[in-house]
Amino acid sequence: MSSSAGPVGSLVGRRAEMRVLDELVGAVRGGRGGALVLRGEAGIGKSALLEHAQLAASGFRVLHGSGAEFESELPFAALHQLCRPADDHLTTLPIQHQDVLRVAFGLASGPPDPFRVGLATLELLAAAARERPLLCLVDDAQWLDAASAAALAFIARRVNTERLAMLFAVRVPSPARALDQLPALIVEQLSDDDARALLAAKTPALLDHQVRDRIVAEARGNPLALLQLPGVDGFAMAHTSSVPTRIERGFQARLVDLPTEARQLLTLASADPTGDPGLLWPAAQHLRIDVPAASAAATATGLVEFATRVRFCHPLARSAVYLAADADERRRAHQVLAQVTNPTLDPDRQTWHRARASSGPDEHVAAELEHSASRARARGGVVASAAFLERAAELSLDPVKRMARTLTAARAAFDAGTPHAAAGLLDTLENAGLTEPQHAEVDLLRGQIAFLRHGDGDGPAFMIRAGQRLSTVDPRRSRDCFLDALEMSFVVGRPSGVMDKVLDAARASAPAPRPPDILDALTLLTTQGHRAAVPLIRRVLDGADNPLWMRRPVLSAVVAANLWDPHISQAISESLMRAGRDSGAPLALRLGLAQVAFNAALAGDVGRAIEAIAEEGAIADATGGPAAYYGQLQLAAVRGRREEGLALIAEATEAATARGTEQLLATAYWTAAVLNNSLADYPAALAAARLATAHHDLAFTGFVLAELVEAAVRCGKHDTATTALEQLTERADASGTPTGLGIAACARGLVTGVEDHYRDAVEHLDQSPLLPYRARAHLVYGEWLRRQGRRKDGRAHLRTAHELLSGAGIEAFARRAANELRATGENVSNRSTRTHDQLTMQEVHIARFVATGATSNEVAARLFISPRTVDAHLRNIFRKLGITSRRQLRQLPNLVDRALDSGN
Numbered sequence: 013m014s015s016s017a018g019p020v021g022s023l024v025g026r027r028a029e030m031r032v033l034d035e036l037v038g039a040v041r042g043g044r045g046g047a048l049v050l051r052g053e054a055g056i057g058k059s060a061l062l063e064h065a066q067l068a069a070s071g072f073r074v075l076h077g078s079g080a081e082f083e084s085e086l087p088f089a090a091l092h093q094l095c096r097p098a099d100d101h102l103t104t105l106p107i108q109h110q111d112v113l114r115v116a117f118g119l120a121s122g123p124p125d126p127f128r129v130g131l132a133t134l135e136l137l138a139a140a141a142r143e144r145p146l147l148c149l150v151d152d153a154q155w156l157d158a159a160s161a162a163a164l165a166f167i168a169r170r171v172n173t174e175r176l177a178m179l180f181a182v183r184v185p186s187p188a189r190a191l192d193q194l195p196a197l198i199v200e201q202l203s204d205d206d207a208r209a210l211l212a213a214k215t216p217a218l219l220d221h222q223v224r225d226r227i228v229a230e231a232r233g234n235p236l237a238l239l240q241l242p243g244v245d246g247f248a249m250a251h252t253s254s255v256p257t258r259i260e261r262g263f264q265a266r267l268v269d270l271p272t273e274a275r276q277l278l279t280l281a282s283a284d285p286t287g288d289p290g291l292l293w294p295a296a297q298h299l300r301i302d303v304p305a306a307s308a309a310a311t312a313t314g315l316v317e318f319a320t321r322v323r324f325c326h327p328l329a330r331s332a333v334y335l336a337a338d339a340d341e342r343r344r345a346h347q348v349l350a351q352v353t354n355p356t357l358d359p360d361r362q363t364w365h366r367a368r369a370s371s372g373p374d375e376h377v378a379a380e381l382e383h384s385a386s387r388a389r390a391r392g393g394v395v396a397s398a399a400f401l402e403r404a405a406e407l408s409l410d411p412v413k414r415m416a417r418t419l420t421a422a423r424a425a426f427d428a429g430t431p432h433a434a435a436g437l438l439d440t441l442e443n444a445g446l447t448e449p450q451h452a453e454v455d456l457l458r459g460q461i462a463f464l465r466h467g468d469g470d471g472p473a474f475m476i477r478a479g480q481r482l483s484t485v486d487p488r489r490s491r492d493c494f495l496d497a498l499e500m501s502f503v504v505g506r507p508s509g510v511m512d513k514v515l516d517a518a519r520a521s522a523p524a525p526r527p528p529d530i531l532d533a534l535t536l537l538t539t540q541g542h543r544a545a546v547p548l549i550r551r552v553l554d555g556a557d558n559p560l561w562m563r564r565p566v567l568s569a570v571v572a573a574n575l576w577d578p579h580i581s582q583a584i585s586e587s588l589m590r591a592g593r594d595s596g597a598p599l600a601l602r603l604g605l606a607q608v609a610f611n612a613a614l615a616g617d618v619g620r621a622i623e624a625i626a627e628e629g630a631i632a633d634a635t636g637g638p639a640a641y642y643g644q645l646q647l648a649a650v651r652g653r654r655e656e657g658l659a660l661i662a663e664a665t666e667a668a669t670a671r672g673t674e675q676l677l678a679t680a681y682w683t684a685a686v687l688n689n690s691l692a693d694y695p696a697a698l699a700a701a702r703l704a705t706a707h708h709d710l711a712f713t714g715f716v717l718a719e720l721v722e723a724a725v726r727c728g729k730h731d732t733a734t735t736a737l738e739q740l741t742e743r744a745d746a747s748g749t750p751t752g753l754g755i756a757a758c759a760r761g762l763v764t765g766v767e768d769h770y771r772d773a774v775e776h777l778d779q780s781p782l783l784p785y786r787a788r789a790h791l792v793y794g795e796w797l798r799r800q801g802r803r804k805d806g807r808a809h810l811r812t813a814h815e816l817l818s819g820a821g822i823e824a825f826a827r828r829a830a831n832e833l834r835a836t837g838e839n840v841s842n843r844s845t846r847t848h849d850q851l852t853m854q855e856v857h858i859a860r861f862v863a864t865g866a867t868s869n870e871v872a873a874r875l876f877i878s879p880r881t882v883d884a885h886l887r888n889i890f891r892k893l894g895i896t897s898r899r900q901l902r903q904l905p906n907l908v909d910r911a912l913d914s915g916n
Contacts, residue, residue, distance in 0.1 A: 048197055127631070152327045608624040618820060
């Protein structure tokens with residue numbers, strides 16, 4: 013419903029909004045795409061602004077889509093609706109993109125790849141935009157199905173290099189959705205003067221001033237209300253009614269005198285969100301409606317338009333018609349729509365209509381809904397899968413099947429990221445006659461939900477109880493439940509106290525004949541220490557035929573850190589990478605990339621760490637999750653850039669505090685300790701290291717203890733340093749690795765001032781792949797030698813440290829080494845700028861990948877951006893580096909200092 017007054021496309025009181033839209037359209041004409049979300053209450057004029065944008069976009073191809081209040085369960089329904097007119101470009105896409113979209117739209121069977129749907133759709137829309145500029149208009153976006161919303165948000169963040177604009181209209185208030193991160197324009201209420209102007213322009217009859225003022229007051233600046241209320245008999249409804257409610261009642265008032273068949277036709281149209289006349293007219297014939305007469309009467313109301321697509325004048329009109337029908341009329345409408353829906357081409361929509369047509373339990377429909385849930389999950393529609401299963405449970409006559417379906421629906425809701433919905437479904441099972449395994453499954457799921465609720469500390473208790481329930485009936489599954497609790501505590505970053513509870517419960521549970529497992533190894537670790545536990549930890553991690561890290565990647569990574577063995581950590585990250593790339597599972601791939609980034613930063617491979625962080629961030633963005641902090645923190649600590657590092661640490665600390673994530677908090681403190689040691693701010697390093705060790709983090713306590721020793725020694729806190737050294741030595745000696753032994757020997761040298769300890773550190777760490785620690789051993793040994801008056805001896809070690817550190821881009825420690833070298837009388841030249849220091853993280857990844865011979869399409873698929881965006885980044889890269897070709901990129905030093913490994 014347009015609220016224009018005056019020239020076509022001119023909306024009363026909307027000059028500022030129209031200017032924003034005109035600028036967006038103009039930018040697209042110039043080759044720069046963009047996206048905008050219009051937010052406002054129902055009837056405020058969002059749809060009219062979409063119409064204005066379409067008028068402004070003359071010469072553009074325009075695609076329409078919309079959410080549907082009663083169809084938010086069907087995965088990718090809105091996305092398919094939007095893209096269907098561009099199907100002629102589908103065959104021009106790479107075959108992998110064609111396959112992804114056909115599976116997502118239910119046009120083909122195959123393995124799901126939901127987090128690549130956005131990229132494939134972007135390529136489809138970009139192909140259409142190459143012919144002429146493209147405008148995508150999505151109304152009622154608050155009702156988009158979750159899969160479509162995620163894909164469209166993904167696309168909207170990547171259109172800046174395309175001749176493509178995306179406009180969304182979102183009714184507020186609405187729950188948090190994927191579109192919340194996009195640029196938004198709030199559509200406010202009209203001023204009283206603008207409201208009077210609109211009313212005068214659109215109301216042909218002269219209104220009494222009192223009546224006009226009353227309408228303006230009732231409408232509260234809402235344009236649609238201004239246009240609807242004068243036609244409502246007795247428009248002055250109770251002021252307690254919301255404006256949208258009064259507008260809906262205004263629309264419903266137009267139905268009062270309609271013939272029965274016209275109302276039936278309108279109800280049918282409102283029950284079919286596709287707006288497809290190919291469904292509406294056959295459904296009307298099933299109800300024996302006189303279509304010409306009924307459609308003429310319905311059209312005369314101004315509520316609907318019957319053309320190539322059935323369109324209501326406003327989304328509120330559609331919902332008003334649907335809600336005006338009684339329950340039997342709505343069920344009858346869905347029943348005939350199910351009859352005319354093709355079961356081969358659109359089985360899920362047919363099932364959806366049949367479910368809405370059911371007035372009571374119907375086992376046949378419930379079984380069909382289960383099949384639809386399976387199809388939805390296969391297409392990546394986990395939210396839809398949960399909705400289908402919940403409805404299946406509601407329609408189940410058999411109580412056993414109803415309980416099983418409810419439990420499955422709760423699991424699906426949790427997997428879909430809606431833990432509150434999952435908890436609500438579990439509540440319905442409270443007094444049901446569940447079997448003991450089902451009780452255990454309920455407890456396990458309740459525990460996982462509690463873990464995700466930051467203020468709920470009952471997660472471990474529920475999951476441990478699940479293991480205890482199964483200790484006699486299924487001992488193996490029982491131990492899996494205990495491990496689930498432990499793994500979940502690390503996944504959410506809140507492991508404090510969980511291990512002791514899990515291990516106590518595991519020891520108290522009924523024993524079963526079995527080989528020792530990780531729970532046994534951790535029991536040894538907590539009761540007898542590292543020396544007793546490390547051999548068993550190694551055996552369990554390696555697992556001849558079934559390595560632990562294939563089943564418990566997060567727990568394995570945490571436990572492996574205790575071994576001081578970078579080779580095992582690398583094997584775990586490469587295994588995760590391969591599994592993630594082979595399966596297309598984003599979580600496994602993100603875990604692998606986060607591990608790669610962390611290990612690379614720990615090893616001083618700054619370029620590799622940047623590359624992995626960039627790719628992990630791209631996948632996080634593609635799947636709608638926050639990027640991981642751990643690799644970024646470690647990289648900041650290694651590089652030693654004060655402002656950049658402290659800003660990231662503050663951001664991570666704030667995020668960790670808000671989420672109650674003590675593991676991230678401990679990592680932030682560890683990062684601060686390393687950074688401040690590198691900057692020679694030893695009091696700050698000591699304070700941070702103390703905070704980090706207070707968390708007793710299972711994974712990185714050994715590394716933090718090394719920072720604590722150095723900071724305490726420099727601050728003259730000998731007792732603190734000695735105590736920390738004892739704890740560090742116990743861990744390092746148990747590992748027996750060059751890395752652990754070398755780091756402990758270096759700390760020992762700082763405490764004792766014995767030269768042999770420094771020599772041991774250098775000797776051990778020369779065999780370690782962790783370059784920063786190898787260089788730091790030379791640095792502290794050189795510092796000690798200079799202070800002993802042995803400048804010549806010290807100079808050799810300081811020179812080695814400086815060369816290693818500056819060559820790797822480990823800046824602050826390199827400056828420490830340079831300052832010490834100058835104190836020995838040696839001139840130190842500034843290090844040459846490394847190539848990646850001039851580029852952003854994403855540009856580093858693109859440059860390194862392109863330099864190995866990758867095409868723009870391959871990089872685009874890797875980083876979930878369009879090839880045109882890759883080319884735009886390459887132009888920036890060439891400009892920054894002063895080069896003009898990919899061949900020159902391959903020849904740059906320090907850019908591609910190693911081939912990409914097979915796992916990457």
